Structures are given as C-alpha cells and as structure tokens.
Amino acid sequence: MENTVVKIENLVKRYGDLIALDHLDLEIKRGEVLGLLGPNGSGKTTTINCLLSLLAFNKGRIEIFGKEMSPVAYDIKKNIGIIMQNVAVFDELTVYENIDYFCGLYITDKAKRKQYVEEAIHFTGLEEFLKFYPKKLSGGLLRRLNIACGIAHKPELIILDEPTVAVDPQSRNKILEGIQQLNRDGATIIYTSHYMEEVEQICTRIAIMDKGRKIAEGTKDELKRMIKNTETITIEVIGLSDADRSVVAGLPHVYDTAYDGSKLTIYCSGGKHNLIRILGVLQERELSFGRVYTELPTLNDVFLEITGKALRDKEE
Amino acid sequence: MQVFKALLKVVKKNMFTAIVYTVVFILIAVITAKNGNQNSFEAVKIRLTVFDEDNTEESSSLVSLLDEKYELVDIDNNKDDIMDMLYYESTDCVIIIENGYSHKLSAGETEGLFSTYHMHDSYSLVIMEQYLNDYAATVKAYTAAGIPVTEAIDNAAKDISVETNVDLEADSDAGNDDYFEYHHFAPYIIISAFLSLLCPVLGVMERRDIRYRTNCSSVRPGSFVFQLFAGCGVVVFVMWFIIVGVGAAIYGLPSNGRQWLAVLNSFIFAAMATFLAVLISSITTSKNIITLITQALGLGMSFFCGIFVTQDMLGDKVLAVGRFFPAYWYIKLNDMLRGRTIFSTETAMLCFGIQAAFIAAIVMVTLLIRRMKYNSVKAMS
Numbered sequence: 001m002e003n004t005v006v007k008i009e010n011l012v013k014r015y016g017d018l019i020a021l022d023h024l025d026l027e028i029k030r031g032e033v034l035g036l037l038g039p040n041g042s043g044k045t046t047t048i049n050c051l052l053s054l055l056a057f058n059k060g061r062i063e064i065f066g067k068e069m070s071p072v073a074y075d076i077k078k079n080i081g082i083i084m085q086n087v088a089v090f091d092e093l094t095v096y097e098n099i100d101y102f103c104g105l106y107i108t109d110k111a112k113r114k115q116y117v118e119e120a121i122h123f124t125g126l127e128e129f130l131k132f133y134p135k136k137l138s139g140g141l142l143r144r145l146n147i148a149c150g151i152a153h154k155p156e157l158i159i160l161d162e163p164t165v166a167v168d169p170q171s172r173n174k175i176l177e178g179i180q181q182l183n184r185d186g187a188t189i190i191y192t193s194h195y196m197e198e199v200e201q202i203c204t205r206i207a208i209m210d211k212g213r214k215i216a217e218g219t220k221d222e223l224k225r226m227i228k229n230t231e232t233i234t235i236e237v238i239g240l241s242d243a244d245r246s247v248v249a250g251l252p253h254v255y256d257t258a259y260d261g262s263k264l265t266i267y268c269s270g271g272k273h274n275l276i277r278i279l280g281v282l283q284e285r286e287l288s289f290g291r292v293y294t295e296l297p298t299l300n301d302v303f304l305e306i307t308g309k310a311l312r313d314k315e316e
Numbered sequence: 317m318q319v320f321k322a323l324l325k326v327v328k329k330n331m332f333t334a335i336v337y338t339v340v341f342i343l344i345a346v347i348t349a350k351n352g353n354q355n356s357f358e359a360v361k362i363r364l365t366v367f368d369e370d371n372t373e374e375s376s377s378l379v380s381l382l383d384e385k386y387e388l389v390d391i392d393n394n395k396d397d398i399m400d401m402l403y404y405e406s407t408d409c410v411i412i413i414e415n416g417y418s419h420k421l422s423a424g425e426t427e428g429l430f431s432t433y434h435m436h437d438s439y440s441l442v443i444m445e446q447y448l449n450d451y452a453a454t455v456k457a458y459t460a461a462g463i464p465v466t467e468a469i470d471n472a473a474k475d476i477s478v479e480t481n482v483d484l485e486a487d488s489d490a491g492n493d494d495y496f497e498y499h500h501f502a503p504y505i506i507i508s509a510f511l512s513l514l515c516p517v518l519g520v521m522e523r524r525d526i527r528y529r530t531n532c533s534s535v536r537p538g539s540f541v542f543q544l545f546a547g548c549g550v551v552v553f554v555m556w557f558i559i560v561g562v563g564a565a566i567y568g569l570p571s572n573g574r575q576w577l578a579v580l581n582s583f584i585f586a587a588m589a590t591f592l593a594v595l596i597s598s599i600t601t602s603k604n605i606i607t608l609i610t611q612a613l614g615l616g617m618s619f620f621c622g623i624f625v626t627q628d629m630l631g632d633k634v635l636a637v638g639r640f641f642p643a644y645w646y647i648k649l650n651d652m653l654r655g656r657t658i659f660s661t662e663t664a665m666l667c668f669g670i671q672a673a674f675i676a677a678i679v680m681v682t683l684l685i686r687r688m689k690y691n692s693v694k695a696m697s
C-alpha cells in the first residue's frame with residue numbers, strides 16, 4: 001500500500017493581492033498525526049480547503065492516496081473525513097439525524113450505516129443527546145457532534161480544522177483523546193490548531209506555518225532542538241539595577257534578558273546549572289528574590305525565534 | 317436519497333410557516349375572487365344613458381340596438397344631473413351620439429361618432445366601447461362595399477349580435493366563473509407561498525459550511541440537485557394540492573374540460589415555481605436578497621401579468637414586459653378558459669408551451685450556475 005497519504009507540492013493560493021499560500025510543500029505519511037500549527041490567518045484553513053478541492057488554487061499539485069485530487073475525484077473523497085473549523089450541522093435536524101445524514105452521504109447501505117452511526121455516537125459520547133437539536137447543545141457537545149458527523153463513515157484520512165476552538169478544557173481533553181484513538185484505529189490525521197499545547201500533546205509530526213509559508217517541520221523534539229533556547233528562567237526580583245542585569249547577562253549560556261521592574265526573565269541556551277549560577281549572582285549582590293520559575297522551550301519559543309513574534313495572542 | 321430526506325425534515329421544521337403562508341394566500345385569493353366577481357357580472361347588468369344629438373334614422377337604430385343589449389336609463393340632458401347619476405351609479409355610462417353621426421357614417425368615417433363618459437373603469441365598459449367601435453367598423457365595411465347605409469346598418473346590427481351570441485356561448489362553456497377567478501390568483505399564491513417556504517429551506521441545504529461538507533463527500537453534484545428538485549417537488553405538490561383542493565371545496569370539483577385545463581395550468585405554474593426556487597437558492601442563500609427577489613417577483617408578476625388588474629385593462633407596454641414572465645401566459649390561458657377571450661386550442665397550447673419553455677430555461681440556467689459554482693474548482697496552473 002502507498003505509504004504517502006497526502007502530497008502537496010508548490011501550492012500557491014492568492015486572494016487578490018494577498019498571498020494566502022506561498023509555495024507550500026507538505027507530505028503526510030500513513031499513520032501519522034500531522035499538526036499544522038500557526039497563528040490565525042497563517043493559511044491553515046486555506047490549505048485544507050485547497051486539499052479538499054473546495055477552493056481553486058493558482059499553482060501547485062495535490063495528490064491524495066497517490067492520485068491527483070480534483071472536485072470529481074469521488075473515490076478519493078469517500079475515504080476522507082472532514083471536520084470543519086465552523087460547526088457545520090443542520091439546526092433543523094436532531095443529533096442522530098445529523099450524524100445519519102452526513103454518514104449517509106458516504107454509506108448507502110442502511111444496516112451498515114445504522115451501525116456506523118451508533119459507533120460514532122458512542123465514540124463521541126453523545127448517547128444522551130440523540131433527540132436534541134444542535135441549538136440546545138453546549139459548545140463542547142456541539143464540537144463533538146461536528147466530529148461525529150465527520151468520522152462516522154470511518155475514513156482513512158481525517159482532517160480536523162481547529163476542532164477545539166471555544167471548548168471547555170474537559171471536552172477538549174475528550175476530543176484530543178478521541179483523535180488519538182482514531183489514529184490508533186488506523187486513521188491518518190491532519191490536525192490544525194493555533195494552540196501549541198494541543199499540537200504538542202497529540203501530533204507525531206508538526207509543520208509550523210506563518211503567512212502562508214511552512215517555516216519549520218519535524219517532531220516536537222526536532223523542532224525544539226532547532227532553536228538555541230533551552231530554558232527560560234523567570235525570577236521575581238525588585239530594585240534590579242542595570243549593572244546587576246548586565247552581570248546576569250554576561251553569564252555563560254545566557255543569550256538574552258528582560259526586566260519589567262518586578263520580574264527578570266533570562267533566556268538560556270544549552271548547558272546545565274544555569275539557574276544555580278544566576279541565583280548565585282543575585283545572592284552575591286544582596287538582591288532578595290521571590291518566586292522562581294523555569295520553563296523548558298515550547299513550540300511558541302520555536303515560533304518566536306523563527307518569526308520574531310509570539311505564536312498567539314496573550315488573551316487566549 | 318439523504319439530501320431528499322433531509323430537505324423534507326427541514327421543511328417539517330418549517331411546517332408552521334408553510335401552513336400560515338398557504339392559509340393567508342388562499343384567504344387573499346378567496347376574498348379577492350369574491351370582489352373581482354362582482355365586476356365580471358356587471359357585463360349583464362350594465363346600464364347606459366344614451367343622448368342622441370344626431371336624431372336621424374341611423375342614430376335611432378343604434379339606440380334601439382343598444383336598448384336590446386343593455387338596460388337604458390333616462391336622464392335629463394344637463395351636466396349636473398348626469399354627474400350626479402354617474403356619481404351615485406344610477407347609470408354606468410353616458411353615451412352621446414354626436415351631431416353629424418349619420419353623415420360621418422355614410423362617409424365611412426369611424427372617428428368622432430360617439431363620446432362616452434363613465435366614473436369607473438370596468439371590464440364590461442371596455443367590452444361595450446369595443447362593441448360600439450365594432451359596430452361602426454362593420455357599417456363602414458358594408459358601405460365601402462357599395463351597400464347603402466340603411467342596409468349596412470341592418471347588416472351590422474345582425475353581425476354584431478351574432479358575435480355577442482358566440483361570446484355568451486363561450487361564457488356558458490366555461491361554467492362557474494368563480495372557479496377561474498380563484499385560479500386567477502394562483503400565480504400570486506404560488507410564487508409568494510412557494511418561494512417564501514422553499515427558498516429558506518433550500519438556503520439551509522445550501523449553507524456554505526454544510527455545502528462544503530457535502531461537496532467533500534462522494535455525492536455527485538447532479539444527484540444533489542436532483543434530490544433538491546425532488547424534495548421541493550413533493551412539497552410543492554402537496555401545497556398545490558391543498559390550493560386546488562380548497563378551490564374545489566369552495567367552488568365545486570372541476571366539472572368540464574376547461575376547468576381541468578385550469579387545474580393543469582396551475583400545476584405547470586407550480587412546477588415552474590419549484591424550479592425557480594432552486595434557481596434562486598443556487599444564486600444566493602442570503603435571506604434578505606431572497607425576500608427581495610420573492611417580493612419583486614410576486615408583485616412584479618402580479619402587476620405586469622394582469623393578476624391585480626386584468627390583462628385587457630393593461631397598456632401594451634406593460635403587457636410587453638409581462639410576456640417575459642410565466643405568469644403572463646398563465647393568466648392569458650386562464651382568461652381564455654373562463655371566456656374572457658375567444659377560446660382557441662392553438663393559443664392554449666402556446667400558453668402551456670411557453671410555460672414549459674420557461675421551466676426548461678430555468679432548469680438549464682440552474683444547472684449552469686451550479687456547475688460554475690461547485691464543480692469547476694480546478695488548479696489554474
């Protein structure tokens with residue numbers, strides 16, 4: 001069996017003057033959970049829509065299951081499950097009817113469909129809500145319904161576009177576990193998000209996008225090794241002088257510092273014992289300090305280093 | 317048949333709206349049919365006042381001819397009295413046979429023979445004026461052929477009354493006029509009720525994210541449209557059946573060929589409305605735009621095609637516009653069936669044919685638009 005499930009080559013998509021996708025290359029292997037990570041507006045949804053032939057693109061080539069994708073490639077389409085960024089269900093149909101409708105677009109055999117729909121209901125834990133109309137569901141349940149509609153027909157390739165936006169942490173965890181379960185059951189998964197924690201948690205490989213370009217790709221460890229930051233240390237300290245700060249900045253492995261009057265942030269690369277050395281300096285200079293935190297690098301640091309900006313807005 | 321079934325479920329959710337629309341529009345039709353009818357019965361009861369200012373043998377023979385056909389009302393020949401009588405509807409129309417009538421008639425002129433005054437326009441008055449003009453034209457035709465005026469007048473009187481008999485026969489053939497008057501309003505009900513119900517339902521089916529999801533599946537676009545048509549077709553058939561059924565309940569079952577043709581006519585029009593709904597929903601799913609289109613079409617057709625005002629009262633320019641709407645052909649046929657115009661099989665076929673052509677055109681444009689919209693997504697490298 002073909003090992004490459006999706007192959008995107010040199011994809012360019014323009015909206016007027018805006019280049020939404022800028023020569024994007026992407027390959028997804030069978031059994032992977034590929035994370036497409038990028039801030040809002042980086043082109044994740046556009047990539048997905050092009051992939052599904054919902055959007056015409058300006059340049060490039062897309063192959064799925066080894067065949068060229070097109071609007072009429074029904075044999076490809078029937079093996080794809082799609083969970084859109086926006087919840088796409090009928091407000092006029094109940095939970096059960098919705099899942100049955102979307103499953104029925106793929107599975108015409110009645111008995112088989114009934115079984116599949118029930119499995120999807122069980123999988124997403126919607127048993128108690130079958131007769132509910134979507135308007136009556138909470139955000140988390142609605143997202144689960146959205147997922148059930150996309151996966152009921154047991155597709156080989158499942159694409160989820162930000163399926164956890166506006167979902168409470170409990171539902172979010174359930175969703176993430178579910179996705180991993182689908183992957184264990186054999187599905188290849190493309191997962192887009194602007195939450196790095198999610199992507200770190202479930203994805204076997206991650207492609208980071210910004211402004212329509214893929215800026216980095218690899219497993220999360222590979223990505224983190226790509227950057228010089230290995231540790232970020234934050235110390236609550238008051239009355240730090242510029243002289244004190246420059247001594248800290250001059251320590252080995254410290255490549256940058258920041259001070260906002262109450263918190264000193266120190267960015268380190270490589271090496272051990274960074275924290276001990278820094279605290280030693282503070283003690284020596286008779287500066288009293290409060291709490292101390294140290295963080296290992298995150299994908300946000302990766303993004304920050306490559307693009308010079310944070311992955312997502314502070315309030316999220 | 318997932319799409320078909322889902323569509324019917326969405327309709328079920330909109331059932332209340334559907335019922336309200338149907339009931340309201342049927343009520344409108346029944347009420348207006350009742351009022352409209354009083355006008356059409358005036359044809360028999362029309363009252364005339366004739367002033368013979370020419371006072372010759374020719375003019376008095378016209379007066380006696382009118383006396384046979386209409387009820388004549390005597391009034392003093394002074395302006396105030398005439399205005400009062402017209403105002404209080406003691407007479408429907410005042411005809412003055414102008415001085416010099418007999419001269420002009422023998423000279424073969426047809427202009428300036430009479431003046432007519434009336435307060436209200438009505439179908440029967442138009443018929444009456446037409447009658448006078450026909451009479452003068454017939455006399456002219458005979459005199460032009462060298463026949464003396466007195467004889468020409470006699471002949472014309474006979475010819476005209478023969479035509480009147482034909483008219484009456486046509487009317488009696490049609491049977492109960494209420495039945496046709498009710499169907500006269502069907503296009504308005506059908507367009508307004510069907511579009512108001514179907515367009516929002518189709519709008520749900522066409523909602524962008526749901527469409528995206530559907531387009532990602534292995535359902536063929538052709539099958540999708542077909543199921544939309546089929547679903548709408550079922551809904552429309554039920555509503556049409558109710559409309560025709562209510563008509564039958566009030567005015568009796570169709571009892572002759574013409575009434576059955578009227579039923580067929582409304583069926584074809586209903587089919588047209590179904591396809592139109594799918595077309596509109598293929599263009600836009602915006603509720604506001606759809607409401608706008610529905611109202612524009614409903615009112616536009618009603619005005620230009622002779623639903624609110626009968627076709628024979630409309631100007632040529634209006635009717636010229638009306639021809640571009642299916643409702644024009646619907647009304648033309650209905651008018652003919654009820655005996656307002658002389659029945660001819662060819663015209664009936666023409667009216668059916670043109671409505672069918674509208675349907676074909678609508679279906680083609682729909683498929684084309686959908687093709688452009690959903691099926692042409694290709695890399696443009």
Ligand SMILES: Nc1ncnc2c1ncn2[C@@H]1O[C@H](COP(=O)(O)OP(=O)(O)O)[C@@H](O)[C@H]1O
Binds near residue numbers: 015018038040
């Ligand atoms: N229909 C559209 N017309 C014009 N610009 C668009 C359209 N859809 C998306 N864009 C632009 O393309 C860029 C990528 O958007 P999108 O793929 O939705 O990003 P993401 O899913 O990563 O948040 C954004 O700058 C967005 O404003």
Ligand SMILES: [Mg+2]
Binds near residue numbers: 162
């Ligand atoms: Mg997006």
